Amino acid sequence: MAQTVFAPWDDPTQRPLIQFKGVTKRFGEFVAIDNLTQDIYEKEFFALLGPSGCGKTTMMRMLAGFENPTEGQILLAGQDMAHVPPNQRAVNMMFQSYALFPHLTVWENIAFGLKRQKMPRHDLDERVDEMLRLTRLSKFAKRKPHQISGGQRQRVALARSLARAPKLLLLDEPLGALDKKLRQDTQFELMDIQEKTGTTFVIVTHDQEEAMTVASRVAVMDEGSIIQVATPANIYEAPNSVYVADFIGDVNIIEGAATRTAEGYDIAWAEGQPPFHAKTPVVLGNGGPAYLAIRPEKISISAEKPDDAGNTVRGRIIDIAYLGNISTYHVEIPGGTMIKAQSANTRRLSRRSFTWEDEVWLSWTDTAGIVLER
Numbered sequence: 001m002a003q004t005v006f007a008p009w010d011d012p013t014q015r016p017l018i019q020f021k022g023v024t025k026r027f028g029e030f031v032a033i034d035n036l037t038q039d040i041y042e043k044e045f046f047a048l049l050g051p052s053g054c055g056k057t058t059m060m061r062m063l064a065g066f067e068n069p070t071e072g073q074i075l076l077a078g079q080d081m082a083h084v085p086p087n088q089r090a091v092n093m094m095f096q097s098y099a100l101f102p103h104l105t106v107w108e109n110i111a112f113g114l115k116r117q118k119m120p121r122h123d124l125d126e127r128v129d130e131m132l133r134l135t136r137l138s139k140f141a142k143r144k145p146h147q148i149s150g151g152q153r154q155r156v157a158l159a160r161s162l163a164r165a166p167k168l169l170l171l172d173e174p175l176g177a178l179d180k181k182l183r184q185d186t187q188f189e190l191m192d193i194q195e196k197t198g199t200t201f202v203i204v205t206h207d208q209e210e211a212m213t214v215a216s217r218v219a220v221m222d223e224g225s226i227i228q229v230a231t232p233a234n235i236y237e238a239p240n241s242v243y244v245a246d247f248i249g250d251v252n253i254i255e256g257a258a259t260r261t262a263e264g265y266d267i268a269w270a271e272g273q274p275p276f277h278a279k280t281p282v283v284l285g286n287g288g289p290a291y292l293a294i295r296p297e298k299i300s301i302s303a304e305k306p307d308d309a310g311n312t313v314r315g316r317i318i319d320i321a322y323l324g325n326i327s328t329y330h331v332e333i334p335g336g337t338m339i340k341a342q343s344a345n346t347r348r349l350s351r352r353s354f355t356w357e358d359e360v361w362l363s364w365t366d367t368a369g370i371v372l373e374r
Contacts, residue, residue, distance in 0.1 A: 006216060007231075008041040015078070017042040017167065017200050018063065023072035025058055025224075032058040034224035035072070042167075045194050045201045047211035050221035050247075056204045058224075060170050063202065064093045077167065090167040096176045098157035100145040107132070107141040110159045117164065131159040134193060151182045155189070162197055171203040175210065187213045208248050212236065220244050236295075242372050245293040250328070252299070252339050258290035258371060265371050267292045270335035276311045279366040284373045291372045298368040299341040301329055301354065302361050309363030315339065317358045329354065331362055 008014040016039035025033040033055045040046045048056035061067045062074055065086035074081045081089065100109050111128045119127070132138045135155040140148050145156065154174065161169055174190075175183045191214050194201045205211050211218045212232040219229045220243075228240045239245035242253055254276065256269035264282075266275035267290060276292055284290055305312055318338070319330035322345075329341045341362055354360060 006043070008044070009039065009217065014041060016040060017044075017077055018202075019073070019075040020059075021073040021075065023062070023069045023074060025055075025062065025067065026070045031224055033062075033069075036224070036226060037072075038219065038226055038229065040200065040202065042200055043198050045191065045203070045214055045216045047215035047218045048202065048204045048221060049206070049208060049211040049218050051206060054221040055224040056221050057172060059221075060093070060172060060202065060204050063168070064091055064170055065089050091170065092161040092164060092166040092168075093170040093172065094157050094161045094174055096173040098145075098153050100153060100156055100160075102145055105142050105144055106137055106148065106156050109145070109156055110163050113160065113164050127163055131163050134162070134196060135159040135189075150178055151186055154178065154186060158190070158193065162193070162199060166199065168200045168202065171201060173205055174203065175205075175207075183210070184213075190214055212248070220247055237370075239293065239370065239372070241374055242291050242293065245370065245372065250296050250340060250342075252292075252294045252296065254292040254294070254337060254339075255289050256292065258284055264366070265290065267371070270333075270337070273313070273334055276313075276369065277366045278369045278371045279310075280371050282371050284371065289373075291374075292369045293372055294364060294369040296328060296340040296342040297326075299339065299362050299364045301331070301341045301343055302363065303353065303358075305361045306363045310366035311369075312361055312363045313339075315360060315362055317354055317356055317360060320354075320356065329360075331360060333362070 018040040020036050020038045023033055023036045024031065048059060050056050058067060062069055065081065065084065068082065076089065101112065104112065107128055110131050111124060114124045114127060132141055135158055137152065137155055137159060140152060145153050175186055178186060187210060203214065215232060217229055218232055218235050219226045220235065221227065222243060228235060228244045235244065235248055239248065245251050246253060254267065254269050256267040258265040258267055264278045264280040266277055268275045278292060313333050315331035315333040317329050318332050321328040326342050326344055331339045331341060333339055339362055
């Protein structure tokens with residue numbers, strides 16, 4: 001049976017769970033969020049991604065009710081949140097510090113919010129046990145936070161946040177304190193738990209790999225605005241601007257002048273050199289520079305000039321970064337432009353084909369590059 005793709009944002013009959021409508025947030029003269037409109041749907045794992053100071057945490061704090069918009073509206077399930085205090089919203093927030101009570105056991109930490117809600121004892125026991133099972137913490141129930149690992153503390157904070165069954169869970173850099181390997185494992189656990197509970201998650205992160213791994217959609221932010229919102233695959237393969245292409249993953253950006261062709265554009269990039277070709281449905285505005293964005297893994301490197309590639313250029317290897325499974329070659333092409341090309345390390349190091357100062361050919365297909373105008 002074919003699996004249905006989760007994409008409520010493409011379905012006009014779906015009503016968003018969260019709506020930002022023309023939201024601006026100022027702190028004195030500083031504009032933290034600038035006239036932002038964005039929908040987030042139920043059961044989404046939505047990532048706010050951007051550099052420090054881009055406004056992502058301010059967006060989250062407004063959702064939680066810790067800040068109010070200066071202008072515009074934030075709706076949750078159709079209700080304007082303007083005068084709803086944080087403790088009366090169906091929203092929970094999980095902080096980077098986890099903020100666990102050190103003197104309480106894991107079980108008591110998870111039960112804390114439910115006790116304050118005056119949940120009947122039988123229901124409370126059942127709910128805490130369910131959360132312990134969900135986060136695989138049952139055997140640690142009687143331990144204190146200092147007796148468990150960082151990854152387990154992170155799961156306790158998650159279990160406590162989910163215990164009250166919020167419509168929306170906000171996660172502020174939730175994996176920032178974990179080491180790389182544990183972070184990667186925990187990302188998959190987060191996705192699994194989000195899927196099992198069906199809770200809408202909004203995560204704030206500056207780690208693009210994390211956003212690309214966990215999110216159903218990623219919003220790339222800069223200076224209080226959302227530059228692009230799309231699925232991780234579309235953000236990577238079809239960025240809408242040089243900023244997004246450059247922010248997500250490794251990329252080569254070649255500046256030049258674009259001339260329209262039958263199938264796309266020719267990009268003149270250096271005097272006396274043949275133009276690069278790009279097949280694209282994108283239509284650029286007239287005049288001004290154009291940019292060709294090509295991911296390093298889409299560029300082949302060879303000793304001989306390939307016959308069948310859409311684009312070829314000669315260059316010299318200046319640097320090599322060996323990353324275990326792949327090597328990245330920094331190749332200088334005419335005019336002094338540096339191009340990064342990647343190849344998988346299927347052979348032992350001693351049998352590698354290329355080394356520093358080698359003259360090589362770089363090549364890529366006409367559809368590998370993306371043409372952008374800003």
